[in-house]
Amino acid sequence: MLIRHPDAILPSEITPPEIYRERRRFMQGMGALAAGTALGTLDDAHAGIKLAGVRTSPYTLDEARTPFKDITTYNNFYEFGTGKSDPAENAGSLRTRPWTVAIEGEVRKPKTWDIDALLRLAPLEERVYRMRCVEGWSMVIPWVGFPLAELLRRVEPTGKARYVEFVSLNDPKQMPGQRSRVLDWPYVEGLRLDEAMHPLTLMTMGLYGEVLPNQNGAPIRLVVPWKYGFKSAKSIVKIRLVEKQPVSSWTRANPDEYGFYSNVNPQVDHPRWSQAKERRIGEFFKRDTLMFNGYANQVAQLYRGMDLKKYY
Numbered sequence: 001m002l003i004r005h006p007d008a009i010l011p012s013e014i015t016p017p018e019i020y021r022e023r024r025r026f027m028q029g030m031g032a033l034a035a036g037t038a039l040g041t042l043d044d045a046h047a048g049i050k051l052a053g054v055r056t057s058p059y060t061l062d063e064a065r066t067p068f069k070d071i072t073t074y075n076n077f078y079e080f081g082t083g084k085s086d087p088a089e090n091a092g093s094l095r096t097r098p099w100t101v102a103i104e105g106e107v108r109k110p111k112t113w114d115i116d117a118l119l120r121l122a123p124l125e126e127r128v129y130r131m132r133c134v135e136g137w138s139m140v141i142p143w144v145g146f147p148l149a150e151l152l153r154r155v156e157p158t159g160k161a162r163y164v165e166f167v168s169l170n171d172p173k174q175m176p177g178q179r180s181r182v183l184d185w186p187y188v189e190g191l192r193l194d195e196a197m198h199p200l201t202l203m204t205m206g207l208y209g210e211v212l213p214n215q216n217g218a219p220i221r222l223v224v225p226w227k228y229g230f231k232s233a234k235s236i237v238k239i240r241l242v243e244k245q246p247v248s249s250w251t252r253a254n255p256d257e258y259g260f261y262s263n264v265n266p267q268v269d270h271p272r273w274s275q276a277k278e279r280r281i282g283e284f285f286k287r288d289t290l291m292f293n294g295y296a297n298q299v300a301q302l303y304r305g306m307d308l309k310k311y312y
């Protein structure tokens with residue numbers, strides 16, 4: 001057996017790689033946090049803090065990215081108001097620490113995760129995805145996160161789990177928009193289990209390499225790039241695996257306009273407008289909307305044999 005001087009041993013040799021990676025990420029985050037305190041208080045979000053150890057992903061798109069400013073000032077987050085600039089103006093009241101996410105329901109290992117443990121659950125990846133809002137605008141966004149499947153595998157879904165329900169924070173003190181009844185709070189969304197397990201489905205904690213700004217759904221949100229943006233629930237506190245198809249907030253509000261699937265589909269119009277084209281934020285001319293938002297090669301097989309006009 002070879003005994004070396006302790007100084008000659010790299011931390012990576014004595015620490016399991018995952019823990020080592022987490023520690024580095026945490027320490028780099030702390031450095032940024034310390035630097036950031038000169039600019040703002042610790043409480044007013046962690047935005048602006050660089051996420052360390054982010055790797056690039058083969059699932060990333062090579063398309064011009066929407067500027068950070070547009071992604072963070074033109075938002076839908078009704079908990080902070082219904083205007084596009086309301087979330088950026090009002091989401092400063094959201095406290096993203098402490099924060100927990102409970103995973104429960106039809107799982108063998110239910111668990112309530114502290115957000116910082118969740119952040120270190122799997123390697124973080126940058127994924128440049130198209131985002132198509134049901135209202136007809138789109139962006140190209142470099143998200144940072146890891147596949148939701150990583151998390152679901154760890155809780156071991158039972159044989160009864162067929163759907164996954166996502167529940168956003170319900171706290172009118174922090175979320176002034178919840179004092180109005182525009183939606184039935186909390187915001188709820190859902191996916192079929194196979195959609196949730198699909199490698200494109202991302203648990204998202206960052207944007208442009210930094211911690212997610214509050215208005216984009218801090219500290220953790222869902223991103224499902226082949227579905228209209230409203231499926232991508234923000235500021236999630238609970239994930240429930242269930243037997244029956246969940247009723248999402250938008251379906252509850254208007255079932256004729258917002259179905260459970262809500263796959264981006266240029267051939268199925270919204271009852272009040274066409275979905276054939278979209279306006280990419282920053283561009284003048286409209287462009288054609290692509291089937292499954294351009295992700296047909298990856299996801300079309302999930303819907304083989306289904307009438308997508310019926311299951312809109």
Ligand code: MTE
Nearest residue numbers: 075076077078133168187229230232233234
């Ligand atoms: N999640 C919650 N909790 N509340 C919301 O109002 N809006 C949805 C979705 N997630 C929403 C939400 C809609 S309509 C869209 S288009 C996207 O978030 C917008 O995400 P972005 O503001 O980061 O672009």
